[in-house]
Amino acid sequence: MEEIISLCKRRGFVYPGSEIYGGVAGLYDFGPYGVELLNNIKQAWWRANVQLKENYVGLDSAMFKDPKVWVASGHVGGFADPLAECKKCHARVRADKELEKIGVQADEKMTEQELSALFDANKDKIKCPTCGSTNWAEIKKFNLLVQSNLGDFTGKNEEPVYLPGEACQGIYLNYKNIIDTMRVKVPFGVAQIGKAFRNEISPRNFLFRCREFEQADTQYFVKPRENKDAYEKIKQERLDWYVNMGIDKKNLRLRQHENVVFYANDAWDIEYNYPSYGFDELEGIHDRTDYDLTQHMQHSGADLNYTDSQTGEKYLPWILETSVGLGRMFLAFLCDAYSVEETKNGEKRTVLKLSSELAPIKCAVFPLLKNKPELVDRAREVYSGLSQSFMCEFDDNGNIGKRYRRQDEIGTPNCIVIDFQTLEDDTVTVRNRDTTEQERVKISDLVQYVQK
Ligand code: ATP
Numbered sequence: 001m002e003e004i005i006s007l008c009k010r011r012g013f014v015y016p017g018s019e020i021y022g023g024v025a026g027l028y029d030f031g032p033y034g035v036e037l038l039n040n041i042k043q044a045w046w047r048a049n050v051q052l053k054e055n056y057v058g059l060d061s062a063m064f065k066d067p068k069v070w071v072a073s074g075h076v077g078g079f080a081d082p083l084a085e086c087k088k089c090h091a092r093v094r095a096d097k098e099l100e101k102i103g104v105q106a107d108e109k110m111t112e113q114e115l116s117a118l119f120d121a122n123k124d125k126i127k128c129p130t131c132g133s134t135n136w137a138e139i140k141k142f143n144l145l146v147q148s149n150l151g152d153f154t155g156k157n158e159e160p161v162y163l164p165g166e167a168c169q170g171i172y173l174n175y176k177n178i179i180d181t182m183r184v185k186v187p188f189g190v191a192q193i194g195k196a197f198r199n200e201i202s203p204r205n206f207l208f209r210c211r212e213f214e215q216a217d218t219q220y221f222v223k224p225r226e227n228k229d230a231y232e233k234i235k236q237e238r239l240d241w242y243v244n245m246g247i248d249k250k251n252l253r254l255r256q257h258e259n260v261v262f263y264a265n266d267a268w269d270i271e272y273n274y275p276s277y278g279f280d281e282l283e284g285i286h287d288r289t290d291y292d293l294t295q296h297m298q299h300s301g302a303d304l305n306y307t308d309s310q311t312g313e314k315y316l317p318w319i320l321e322t323s324v325g326l327g328r329m330f331l332a333f334l335c336d337a338y339s340v341e342e343t344k345n346g347e348k349r350t351v352l353k354l355s356s357e358l359a360p361i362k363c364a365v366f367p368l369l370k371n372k373p374e375l376v377d378r379a380r381e382v383y384s385g386l387s388q389s390f391m392c393e394f395d396d397n398g399n400i401g402k403r404y405r406r407q408d409e410i411g412t413p414n415c416i417v418i419d420f421q422t423l424e425d426d427t428v429t430v431r432n433r434d435t436t437e438q439e440r441v442k443i444s445d446l447v448q449y450v451q452k
Contacts, residue, residue, distance in 0.1 A: 001276035004338050005206055007350070011410055013037065013334070014207065026203025026211035028327070033410050036360030036391055041329050042193055044357055045216050048241055049191045056189035056218065057182055061170025063195055064150050067159040069173065072299035073292065075165045080141035081201055082106075082115050084126075087137050091130035092201055095119050095139050098126050107259045112141050146197040146211075167194030167215040168321060172292045175221065176304055186306055186317050187230065189220040193326070205277060207327035214326040221306075221317035227287055231266070231320050235285050238322055239270055242282075246355040247272070247336045253279060265289045270324075272332040282332055283324035290316040333358060337411060343436075352411030353434060362390035363414040363430075363450055364407045370396040379418040382428065382443060386416075389447050408433055414450055 008014040013034035017027030030038050050058045070076050082095040095115055096106040102125045106115055116139040119126070123136050147160040164170075171190045178184060193216045203209050222230050235254060243249050250273075257267040266287040271279040293316045297304045305314045337354040356362065363386055367379035376396060383394045393412070395403050400417065407415050415431040422428050422443075429438045430449065441449050 001206070001274070001335075003340075004275070004334055007338070007409065008034070008206075008334070013410075026200055026209065028207060028210060033360040034330075037333070037354070037358060038326060038330055040358045040360070041326060041333065042216070044245060045329075046191065046193070049189075049216075049218050053189065055184065055187065056191055056220075057178060057184065059171060059174055059178070059190050059192045061174060061192065061194065063164050064148070064161060065164070065169060065173065067161055068299055069169055069296075070145060070162045070165065071159075072295040073165075073169055074295065075145055075162075076143070079145055079165055080143045082110075082112065082139050083142050083201055084119060084139050085137045086128040086131060086133055087135040088133040089128060089131040091128055093129060094201065102126060105258055109259070112139055115139050142199070142201055144198040144200065146199055163197040164194065165196060165198060166217075166323070167192055167196050168217045168219055168323060169292075170194065171217065171219045172296055172319075175219075175293070176302070179306065185309070187220060187222045187226070189218050191216075191218045193217075196325075205274070207325075207331045208274065208277075208280070210325075210327055215323055216326060216329075217321065217323045220320040222320060224290065224315055224318050227265075227289075227318050227320060231285075231287050234320055234322060235268055235270075238283060238285060242270070242272075242332070245333070245358065246353070247332060251332075251336060252282075255279075260286075264291075272328075272335075274331065275335055282328050283322060286321040286323070288319040288321050290318050292319060293317065349405055349408055351408040351433060354411040356413045359411045359413050360391065361393045361407070361410060361412045363416055364393045364395055364403070364412050365416045366394075366400060366403050366418070367396050368400065368417055368419040374423060375418055375420070378422055382416065382418060382446070385443075386446060386450065390450060404431065404436075416446070 011033060012031035015029045015031050016023040017029055018024045046058065050056050083092045084095040084098065085092050099106050099119065099122060102122060104118065104122055106118060119136065119139055124134055127134055145165050146163040148163055150161045171192055178190060193214060195212065196215050197212050200209050200211050203211055220230060220234065239252060239254060242252055253271050255269050255271050260267045264286040268285045269281045270283040270285065272282040273279050293304045304316060306317050307314050333354060337352045339353055340348055340350050343349050365379050365383040365386065367375035369375055380394065383392055386392045404415055413433045417429045419429065426443045427440045428443060430441050431438045
């Protein structure tokens with residue numbers, strides 16, 4: 001993981017947030033190659049979840065919402081991490097996570113008092129990760145919602161305005177609009193990619209747990225109790241998607257939650273085997289029943305019932321949710337693609353074996369020699385032509401071997417070299433990132449070749 005984090009910084013994928021001010025825990029900025037990879041992941045996800053699905057539509061809702069949304073969703077009351085503070089060094093830890101480490105499972109629904117009692121009963125076995133003490137103060141729940149001060153929503157200045165704790169709420173708020181304006185019928189899905197903010201008390205593990213992140217969500221609306229088959233299908237589809245996008249099957253698994261969160265009936269995680277910290281959550285797949293629509297109906301007073309146009313039946317649909325952090329996907333794709341190989345002449349080469357769909361740069365174009373204007377001019381022409389169709393890079397710096405290594409490290413699938421033969425017959429060499437083999441291709445066939 002350290003090597004991958006260092007590559008991310010060194011090669012412009014991810015920078016620590018506000019670095020010149022010393023950095024802020026849990027905030028990261030995506031650099032020039034990072035934003036390309038991120039956009040490609042988003043596009044691939046959108047294609048799989050909107051474009052290729054006849055009964056799914058997309059949405060992009062505003063981040064700020066009426067503060068009552070977060071009361072209705074249960075986040076104001078229940079979206080809290082239980083924290084234990086070490087009396088000796090004042091370090092704060094997640095009580096449930098520390099209990100988990102010693103094999104004790106805390107229930108999501110436990111009150112502060114119940115969790116305190118459970119923690120108390122085990123506290124001799126729980127050592128402070130900072131100083132080793134077992135002297136703990138009472139557990140306090142710490143709300144994860146991030147407050148802001150946008151305008152005055154209610155005219156009475158009664159409630160704070162929140163940044164979204166999860167991206168999906170916008171879908172519930174617009175579910176009725178979508179039914180009224182689009183020709184959708186239950187079962188149907190809505191997909192959205194949106195920012196989420198959480199006051200994570202211990203942001204950690206690079207992009208895995210941040211305070212600001214993006215979530216890609218789908219909410220699938222089904223007839224009440226007609227959830228089982230669709231839920232199984234969705235779980236399998238999401239798992240298969242990662243494999244199709246190039247993640248090794250053995251690094252993925254599905255795990256059912258023993259204690260489900262307050263809004264869910266059944267919850268599963270797709271877990272990825274992250275280097276250094278092992279299997280952990282990548283994506284959550286939740287059977288939310290009619291919890292969300294019921295809550296919003298009660299709090300807003302709006303009738304959110306769906307009427308079946310054929311039978312006249314009226315009901316609140318149940319919801320099946322998939323929710324994944326873009327940063328966690330980014331990390332999983334990077335970790336799975338990262339490899340260090342030995343070349344034929346005993347040198348090390350670092351290669352990101354990203355699928356060509358995800359690779360930030362699709363082809364790099366090199367003139368064989370920098371000091372031969374006829375080669376450089378021809379290479380620039382080829383570069384401009386290919387740039388119309390793909391993200392390309394032009395590089396004439398250093399020997400060819402070095403240029404190949406630079407592209408391998410960022411996962412570029414094709415390196416195209418313009419040499420003296422090009423000037424004679426309009427062909428170039430295309431070097432394959434994974435096999436390192438080269439082929440001669442006509443310039444006029446290049447777009448088709450790269451596309452393939
Ligand atoms: P965790 O148990 O790891 O805190 P969660 O169960 O609270 O996650 P959900 O609320 O179900 O997560 O969010 C759905 C997805 O959003 C997660 O599977 C994860 O990919 C992503 N996610 C959640 N919290 C964070 C975070 N702090 N940083 C980055 N991604 C996150």
